Amino acid sequence: MTAAPIRFVDLQAQYRCLKAKIDAAILDVLDRGDFILGSAVTAFETSFAAYCEVEHCVGVANGLDALTLALQGLGVGAGDEVIIPSNTFIATALSVLRTGATPVLVEYDPATYNIDPARIERAITGKTKAIVPVHLYGQPADMDAIGSIALAHGLLVVEDAAQAHGARYHQRRCGSLGHAAAFSFYPGKNLGAYGDGGGVVTNDPKLAKWLRQARNYGSSIKHRHDIPGTNSRLDSVQAAVLNVKLPYLDQWNELRRAVATAYHELLWDLPIALPAQATDVEPVFHLYVVQTTARDALHAALNDVEIQSGVHYPIPIHRQPACRDRCVIPEPLEQTDTAAERLLSLPMHPELSLGDIERVAEVLRQQLTNTGAATRTNDTEEIAVRLNPRAVVA
Ligand SMILES: *Cc1c(COP(=O)(O)O)cnc(C)c1O
Numbered sequence: 001m002t003a004a005p006i007r008f009v010d011l012q013a014q015y016r017c018l019k020a021k022i023d024a025a026i027l028d029v030l031d032r033g034d035f036i037l038g039s040a041v042t043a044f045e046t047s048f049a050a051y052c053e054v055e056h057c058v059g060v061a062n063g064l065d066a067l068t069l070a071l072q073g074l075g076v077g078a079g080d081e082v083i084i085p086s087n088t089f090i091a092t093a094l095s096v097l098r099t100g101a102t103p104v105l106v107e108y109d110p111a112t113y114n115i116d117p118a119r120i121e122r123a124i125t126g127k128t129k130a131i132v133p134v135h136l137y138g139q140p141a142d143m144d145a146i147g148s149i150a151l152a153h154g155l156l157v158v159e160d161a162a163q164a165h166g167a168r169y170h171q172r173r174c175g176s177l178g179h180a181a182a183f184s185f186y187p188g189k190n191l192g193a194y195g196d197g198g199g200v201v202t203n204d205p206k207l208a209k210w211l212r213q214a215r216n217y218g219s220s221i222k223h224r225h226d227i228p229g230t231n232s233r234l235d236s237v238q239a240a241v242l243n244v245k246l247p248y249l250d251q252w253n254e255l256r257r258a259v260a261t262a263y264h265e266l267l268w269d270l271p272i273a274l275p276a277q278a279t280d281v282e283p284v285f286h287l288y289v290v291q292t293t294a295r296d297a298l299h300a301a302l303n304d305v306e307i308q309s310g311v312h313y314p315i316p317i318h319r320q321p322a323c324r325d326r327c328v329i330p331e332p333l334e335q336t337d338t339a340a341e342r343l344l345s346l347p348m349h350p351e352l353s354l355g356d357i358e359r360v361a362e363v364l365r366q367q368l369t370n371t372g373a374a375t376r377t378n379d380t381e382e383i384a385v386r387l388n389p390r391a392v393v394a
Pocket of ligand 1: 062063091163183186198
């Protein structure tokens, strides 16, 4: 008998644990009939703002809208440049394009895969209006450095926190570190709904007020439209699901960190680069991404035994037909191009068992031992010590 398949994420397993509560919460919305901007939305906005340690949360339809509306609400538009990381999900770039501004793509720091502050500095021009750092894979970006650059040049900072629900940077929550932050509640995110959902969090009352109008046809009083808004409301049924799940988020993130630790202990001696952790951050491992020259062989070997893995991201933004002629690229993006061929995301979700993790590690070990094909792509040990002088690398 072969072992059970291992999923990349396991939404059904999580639903089975919470079924009674989720079903009841959804039925409550059906009973009340307040499907649009109902009480579940208001309740979620209040608790998610408190969770993120900020004043306001405005629920919107998805993460892309959250980013777009946050930028628009802060005044980003045609003629502006917005600095974003080159290795991120395409939504980060599309949100800038939708405001009419131009995305400026900046390479990552090889230690963390997050936008490299030194290269942000070199990408600033007279047109630069904002920086959108992404807390990629759930690891907080270097927000102190980014904040100082923004302050020195009078720039806005909008966090793309779509992969970082609950992560902490120097004790503070991701989402509370810039002028505003955008979250996605896409089902596979660390906090996911059962359909699309998004939210903007901010301490800026003017921005929050603008967002509440903008998401609802520019209206805060029925039939009166003060700004040419859009329709981008968080759905009451989705908010009800999120209300049930939010109290479990810290627990789930803790389990994700335990999965990451187990992977590290089982894989550290192999010729693959494992994620390194910056000093004084609490990542939430939305993804567990390794780098290896044997990526395609490992991906195939896992697939052969029904273990799902992924690539984030196989086609960089500057190679996408939708974006390549619409972005500014101040410096060549060689790392990002190489990463597209070498990155591999291993199964990562709170429901993974130690047995699952051991099976994944065993397949990687066998494949790398059989072929001997891989070479170390960056020195995990050197990076860990640079980021955290007290790091113990076995
Ligand atoms: C998921 C994601 C988004 C977009 O979220 P949607 O809800 O799918 O629109 C934006 N940025 C990043 C980094 C993401 O991972």
